[in-house]
Amino acid sequence: MRANYSDLAAFAAVVRAGGFRAAAVSGQQSASVLSDAVKRLEESVGMRLLNRTTRKVATTEAGRRLFERLDPALGEVSAALDVLEDMRGRPAGKLTLNVPLSVVRSALMDIVPEFLASHPDITLDLNIDESFVDVVAAGCDAGIRYEERLEQDMIAIPIGPRRQRFAAAASPSYLDRKGLPQVPADLLRHSCLRGRFASGSMPTWEFEKDGQTLFVDPDGPMIVTIGAGIELVVQTAVAGGGIVYLFEDWLQPLFKSGELEPVLADWWPEFSGPFLYYPGRRLVPPPLRAFIDFVRRRPHPKA
Structure with a gap:
């Protein structure tokens, strides 16, 4: 019946x-x-x-x-x-995001405290992960990645700085000993501190100037897993251990303090900032909808 x-x-x-x-x-x-x-x-x-x-x-x-x-x-x-x-x-519940450590520093440091203060009934669950994952299969409501790594059939909105750059840097003591590289190829004769994804792949260092793009695959005394080991790489560079290649906004405080100096600054490549992406579902969970609306209302920093 x-x-x-x-x-x-x-x-x-x-x-x-x-x-x-x-x-x-x-x-x-x-x-x-x-x-x-x-x-x-x-x-x-x-x-x-x-x-x-x-x-x-x-x-x-x-x-x-x-x-x-x-x-x-x-x-x-x-x-x-x-x-x-x-x-x-009044949205409530858990919001689970999959994000890389770089985005935590470049975008979420400014966004999260204000968002949680304005939405006290939402619990933010951040999965810090540098690998490219299927956010749906991983049980996440949304992810944050850069444009070239976005999943297809997803809705994406900018979050954080609209434009960013990769920067190379070294300590004054290192440059006094080894000299300042003048072109990207000079890095092949320097000690470079490298990062490797959890998958095992090691990204090359990209540089561009006047429409010319160059890729360099230098050697060095240290290789760390991207994400977990980045702070160690930065501190090693500060101590004079070699040249680091990282997001410019990570290194800016060290440029200001004088602990690191720019290397090949006129060759630093620029790229679009990160995107918040989520499945194109008709009914978005209330905590995610609140986060999307919050991000859209905020002015995006230029860099």
Whole structure:
């Protein structure tokens, strides 16, 4: 035996109101629509639920018993829907994002504290991961990656700086000993501190100037996993251990302090900033929708 929810709701509304017309006045359906719904319900259960006269509607014994059990259940359903409505008005729950460490530093450091302060009912779960993952399969609501690594069939919006650059740098003591490289090929004669993805691939160092792009694959005394080992690479460079190649915004504080000096600055390549991406679903989870709206309202720094 199966009954349509809307037919059950119509039956309960008629019983509460004491008639079809009264139920129609208090609801958003006509008396004839309510009457048809009750008829369908009676046919589905195989019993008469209401006795109808020209002046009065009364429940049968079966109708009375059904209403006694149905009315509290419909109240629970209504309360559950009210919870969802409240979440839509004040988003709550967990928001899981998959992001690389570089984005944590370049974008999320500024965004997250303000977002959490304005949405106290949302818990932000950040998976810091440099590898390229399927965010849906990984159980994440969304991810943040750079343009060349975005998944297809995803909606993407800019987050953080619109433009960024990679920068090469070394300590004054290192440059005093080894000299300042003048062109990217000079790096092949220097100690370069390298990074490697968890997959094992090691990205080459890219440089560009006047429309010319060069890729360099230098050697050096250290190779670390990109993400977890980057701080060690930076500190090794500060200590004079070699040349580091990293996001410019990571290195700017060290340029200002004088702990590192720019190397080949007129060759630093520029690229588009990171994007928040998520599946193109019609119904976006409320915590993610709140984060998307928050990001869109914020001005994007140029770099």
